Amino acid sequence: MADEMQRIALARRPSGDPVPDDFELKTETAAEPTPGEVLVEVTHFSLDPYMRGRMDDAKSYAEPVPIGGTMTAQGVGRVIKSNADGFSEGDMVTGMTGWASHAVMTAEGATRIPEGVPPTAVLGVLGMPGFTGWYGLNDLGRPKSGETLVVAAATGPVGSMVGQLAKAHGLRTVAIAGGAEKCKMAEELYGFDAAIDHRAHDDASSLRKALAEAAPDGIDIYFENVGGKVLEAVIPLMNTFGRIPVCGMVAWYGGVEDASDRLPMLWRSVLVKRMAVTGFIIADHWDRFGDFQKDVAPRVMNDEIAWREDIAEGLENAPQTFIEMLKGGNTGKQIMKVI
Numbered sequence: 001m002a003d004e005m006q007r008i009a010l011a012r013r014p015s016g017d018p019v020p021d022d023f024e025l026k027t028e029t030a031a032e033p034t035p036g037e038v039l040v041e042v043t044h045f046s047l048d049p050y051m052r053g054r055m056d057d058a059k060s061y062a063e064p065v066p067i068g069g070t071m072t073a074q075g076v077g078r079v080i081k082s083n084a085d086g087f088s089e090g091d092m093v094t095g096m097t098g099w100a101s102h103a104v105m106t107a108e109g110a111t112r113i114p115e116g117v118p119p120t121a122v123l124g125v126l127g128m129p130g131f132t133g134w135y136g137l138n139d140l141g142r143p144k145s146g147e148t149l150v151v152a153a154a155t156g157p158v159g160s161m162v163g164q165l166a167k168a169h170g171l172r173t174v175a176i177a178g179g180a181e182k183c184k185m186a187e188e189l190y191g192f193d194a195a196i197d198h199r200a201h202d203d204a205s206s207l208r209k210a211l212a213e214a215a216p217d218g219i220d221i222y223f224e225n226v227g228g229k230v231l232e233a234v235i236p237l238m239n240t241f242g243r244i245p246v247c248g249m250v251a252w253y254g255g256v257e258d259a260s261d262r263l264p265m266l267w268r269s270v271l272v273k274r275m276a277v278t279g280f281i282i283a284d285h286w287d288r289f290g291d292f293q294k295d296v297a298p299r300v301m302n303d304e305i306a307w308r309e310d311i312a313e314g315l316e317n318a319p320q321t322f323i324e325m326l327k328g329g330n331t332g333k334q335i336m337k338v339i
């Protein structure tokens with residue numbers, strides 16, 4: 001008998017920050033897996049800031065979600081019908097499920113979750129976000145003991161990985177996070193040497209004063225997750241030969257204010273301080289994923305690397321959870337639990 005499924009479709013393209021009416025919950029009949037495919041009952045899927053970019057019809061590194069199309073996401077779930085060699089009913093797999101209760105995946109697109117690994121970890125600390133922090137810090141940040149690192153969105157899955165790895169490399173680590181609770185978490189759980197609440201500072205110059213105190217020797221690596229006021233505060237504090245892996249700019253995903261008057265300051269700093277400012281998209285670097293797993297998985301399993309998840313329930317609540325996550329509503333890796 002055909003299975004009924006639900007999915008969250010993109011109803012229209014948002015203007016600025018997304019709102020609930022930009023999404024639509026649809027109930028349909030699940031597709032049958034053709035030869036070489038499996039049908040997966042999705043238990044959890046990931047909500048990530050990059051999904052905001054997929055809602056715009058703008059030229060980018062990936063195609064936008066079409067209107068009426070299912071919002072994109074990596075998920076985990078159980079195979080309930082297999083038409084593919086090597087997969088059986090009951091296997092736990094991960095792949096691109098979208099925001100949906102069921103997904104058909106090709107055998108190539110489905111990866112079995114190793115025994116002993118908590119399934120949702122492959123969406124965060126041991127998956128794309130953790131790998132992003134590891135790759136950006138090690139390959140582009142080139143950390144050296146005694147240096148100072150600053151990262152914002154510091155308690156999220158990317159920032160918390162960056163902070164913990166940098167600390168293990170012997171750097172002074174400074175977190176920027178939203179609110180007292182997240183700052184406490186940054187210091188106590190993720191071991192940052194200092195944490196600054198960006199919401200307690202109305203403008204870049206006030207935030208810069210706090211940063212200068214927390215980073216008295218200047219900043220060698222600014223791991224860029226957010227842009228906005230934080231970037232503006234950081235730039236004058238960067239040391240000569242500083243590195244800025246440009247990973248994301250979540251403060252600007254819903255729109256930008258005119259900052260053209262600050263462009264000359266930014267560009268001059270890059271030049272005179274001979275900074276390495278390198279944008280990267282982690283999908284270009286999957287050849288390094290095995291190295292990441294070898295390095296990080298044992299450290300996660302023996303609790304050397306801490307990680308937290310924020311699990312919201314119900315497919316229908318995904319749009320609101322996503323909207324809140326973009327504004328800092330999540331404490332830890334944001335995941336939706338479907339069943």
Ligand SMILES: NC(=O)c1ccc[n+]([C@@H]2O[C@H](COP(=O)([O-])OP(=O)(O)OC[C@H]3O[C@@H](n4cnc5c(N)ncnc54)[C@H](OP(=O)(O)O)[C@@H]3O)[C@@H](O)[C@H]2O)c1
Pocket residue numbers: 048049050128129132152153154155156157158159176177178179182198225226228230246247248249250251280281282283325326327328329330332333334
């Ligand atoms: N380049 C790549 O391939 C790649 C891959 C994965 C992720 N990323 C990027 O990495 C960044 C972090 O991702 P994540 O998954 O770890 O996200 P996350 O930390 O779970 O969630 C985003 C966080 O951004 C912070 N934020 C939102 N608006 C802000 C603002 N105006 N100023 C400062 N902080 C703000 C909020 O934390 P607070 O409450 O602490 O402010 C929020 O919790 C994002 O920019 C994402 O797009 C890039």
